Amino acid sequence: MTMPNVRVLLATHNGASWLNEQLRSIVQQQGVRVFVVASDDSSTDGTPQLLAQWEKQKSLSMMPTAGTRFGNAHRNFLRLIRDAELSDAEYFAxxxxxxxxxxxxxxxxxxxxxxxxxxxxxxxxxxxxxxxTQLLIDKAQPQRRFDHLFGSPGPGCTFVLPRGVFEDLRAFVTQNFERIQSIWVHDWLIYAFVRCRGGRWHIDDRPCMLYRQHGRNEIGVNAGWKAALNRLNHVRSGAYRRDILAIADSVGESAEVVEAVRRLRLRDRLHLTLGVRQFRRRLWDGLVLALFFLVMPRA
Known part of the structure; x- marks a missing residue:
């Protein structure tokens, strides 16, 4: 049987310390034909030179320099989704x-x-x-009716999409490119896009990737008191509520739960708090979200 053709979209910024190990693990994938498209966000540590070496080996193609900094991985991935050459790929990661x-x-x-x-x-x-130290990050709980409106199903670096879905996502990103620049993370947006269009999403309980944690992770493992404090500050600043509404609005979700988050009157807070089991896959995360609804600012 012909091996599936997979195009991997790689976003980089000052990743020279780890990039060779990451790329070796991609090009050595078993049972697939894989090709990498890389977009570098103005790296100054030798990352572009490393990518150029891989390009010479015909394992990778580099997208042209954007000219201005994207500033975060979300915008870099949006650029990849919109502009990467699709070729004859059947799947995208x-x-x-x-x-x-x-x-x-x-x-x-x-x-x-x-x-x-x-x-x-x-x-x-x-x-x-x-x-x-190693830690299993378990995201494979049963999905809930509205969990896509409140977070991602896991790191975007685990995502795989069939070509037809990716082409729909590409059209959506192209049409809404400026509007979705300010959203916090691309993985949550992609998940919401698929689910809001009636798509079925599978969260695999088998870990197939080692998720490196270091001092320069843009978004790492959500564990420990520092991560909890950062999440609380994100909520209290109003940023989390803005992300919920921005994602819901961009993907066309108009369920009453969205309007409750938009109004956020006392009655809405109570309604949302009582409904958290529809919003989060894990009980503990639902309890935390209930607390967030109580401290979330309206403005």
Whole structure:
């Protein structure tokens, strides 16, 4: 049988310390034909030179320099989704610059998409730290009716999408490119896009990737008191509510829960708090979200 053709969209910024290890784990994927398209966000640490070396090996193509900084991975991935050459790829995956993919990651994702007739795939990951500590990040709880409006199903670097879904996503990003620049993370936006259009999403309980944690992660593992404090500050600043509304508005979700978040009167806060089991896959996350609804500012 012909191996599936997968195009991996790689966003980089000053990732030279880890990039070779990441790229080796991508090009050595088993059971697929893989090609990488990279977009670099004005790196100054030798990342463009490393990408150029891989380009000479015919394993990768670099997109032209944008001229101005994107400033975060979200905008860089939006650029990749909108502008990357699709070629004859049957599936599309997203990649950060600093992880390690296990050899069967992409083949596993494609297998799950096919066997579950799914329109999107993500998976658990194994986080690891420089001291050798490892931690399973479990995102594979049963999905809820509105969980796509309140967060991602896992890191975007685990996502795999069939070509038809990706082409629809590409058209959506192109049409709304300026409007969605300010949203916090691309993975949450992609998940909401697929789910709001009636797509089936599969969250795999098998971790197929080592998720590197270091001092320069833009978004890392949400664990520990510092991460909890950062999340609380994000909510109290109003940024989390703005993201919920921006994503819902951009993907065309008009459910009453969205209007309740928009109004956020006392009655709405109570209604949202009582409904958290529809919004989060895990009980603990639902309880935390209930607290967020109580402290979330209206402005």
């Amino acid at each position: 997203l990649s950060d610059q600093d992880d390690i993919w296990l050899p069967g990651k992409l083949a596993r994702g494609i297998e799950c998409l096919r066997s579950h007739a799914a329109h999107g795939y993500s998976s658990n990951v194994t986080a690891f730290w420089p001291d050798g």
